Amino acid sequence: AQKVTQAQTEISVVEKEDVTLDCVYETRDTTYYLFWYKQPPSGELVFLIRRNSFDEQNEISGRYSWNFQKSTSSFNFTITASQVVDSAVYFCALSDADSNYQLIWGAGTKLIIKP
Amino acid sequence: NAGVTQTPKFQVLKTGQSMTLQCAQDMNHNSMYWYRQDPGMGLRLIYYSASEGTTDKGEVPNGYNVSRLNKREFSLRLESAAPSQTSVYFCASDRDQRSEQFFGPGTRLTVL
Numbered sequence: 001a002q003k004v005t006q007a008q009t010e011i012s013v014v015e016k017e018d019v020t021l022d023c024v025y026e027t028r029d030t031t032y033y034l035f036w037y038k039q040p041p042s043g044e045l046v047f048l049i050r051r052n053s054f055d056e057q058n059e060i061s062g063r064y065s066w067n068f069q070k071s072t073s074s075f076n077f078t079i080t081a082s083q084v085v086d087s088a089v090y091f092c093a094l095s096d097a098d099s100n101y102q103l104i105w106g107a108g109t110k111l112i113i114k115p
Numbered sequence: 116n117a118g119v120t121q122t123p124k125f126q127v128l129k130t131g132q133s134m135t136l137q138c139a140q141d142m143n144h145n146s147m148y149w150y151r152q153d154p155g156m157g158l159r160l161i162y163y164s165a166s167e168g169t170t171d172k173g174e175v176p177n178g179y180n181v182s183r184l185n186k187r188e189f190s191l192r193l194e195s196a197a198p199s200q201t202s203v204y205f206c207a208s209d210r211d212q213r214s215e216q217f218f219g220p221g222t223r224l225t226v227l
Contacts, residue, residue, distance in 0.1 A: 033213055045158075045205060045218040052213075091157060101212035102173065105157040 003027065004094050006106035013082055014114050021077040021109045023092030029053075032096035034075045035103065036066065040088040048090075051075065079111075087113045116141050121206050121219035128196045128226045136191040136222050138206030146209050147189035148216065149173075149181060151202040158205065164189055165212060196226040 005024045013019045025034065036048040049059060051068050059066045063080045079086050092106040119140045128134055140147065145166050150158040150173075160173030164183040178200060180192045189208075193200060203223050207216040 035215060043203065044220055045207075047215045047217060050215045095213065102160055102163065103158075103216065105159075107157050 003099075003104045004092055004106035006090075006092055006109050008109045009107070010110040010112065012112040012114060015084055016081050018078060018080050019082050019111065021079075021090050021092075021111065023075045023077065023106060025073050025075065025092070025094045027073075027094060027096045027098065029096040029098055032094060033101075034068065035093040035095075036075075036077050037091045037093065038088045039091065039108070040085075045091075048077075082111075082113045084113045084115055087111060118142065119206055119208055119217055119219035121204075121222050123222060124220065125223050126225070128193075128224065130197060130226060132196050133192065133194050134196065134224075135193075136204055136206075136224075137188070138190065138219055139188045140206075140208040140217070141187065142208060142210075142217065143186070144208035144210050144217075145186070146212050147183065148207040148209075149179070149189070149191045150205045150207065151175065151200075152205060152221075153202050161191065161204075196224075198226045200224065201226045 003026045032053045034051045038046045056068050065078045067076045089108045089110045091108045093103040095101045095103050122137045148163040149161040152158050159175045161179050162181040164170045167186045170181050182190045203221045205221050206219040209216045
């Protein structure tokens with residue numbers, strides 16, 4: 001069963017717009033970890049953030065922010081004032097005891113930022 | 116620190132040929148992983164090594180073998196390549212299985 005859902009296959013916005021990438025997860029465990037990775041057109045995978053299930057504080061890093069809501073099982077990612085360099089595929093992932101702490105990956109959201 | 120390195124970057128094989136993909140990390144990580152990524156798709160775990168001396172199957176292990184040579188190195192072998200194994204292969208490592216994984220640059224493999 002799919003445990004990480006990224007319902008937005010592709011999003012296209014104009015530069016400087018704000019954009020939110022959705023991630024909904026499913027787990028039976030009380031201890032779990034959530035991740036976001038970025039894969040730019042060059043192909044490498046870049047780690048962005050790791051959040052454990054006991055820390056529901058929102059995180060901000062420059063133009064990037066993450067909203068973790070256990071009540072809705074969501075871990076959404078917002079880019080403020082998007083830039084062309086933000087164009088990439090973004091993956092959300094989950095690890096929990098049920099998966100033996102192997103990463104369960106979402107299908108990814110392709111983000112296109114138009115100049 | 117080089118992080119996670121992979122060789123080769125590109126490879127073309129004929130059906131039935133064998134090859135080994137090499138991966139090394141210099142971050143003193145305990146766990147290492149091999150993934151494949153097919154066009155337009157997410158990552159699928161082939162094999163992983165939670166610690167030196169152990170290896171386990173992931174989601175798609177058929178047609179592959181691995182060796183955790185030492186703490187730094189984790190190789191992936193294709194004994195008899197098939198066109199279905201055309202993919203981009205990523206190696207990754209982490210401190211432990213609850214930590215963030217760091218990825219190598221990938222190997223683009225084409226099997227004709």
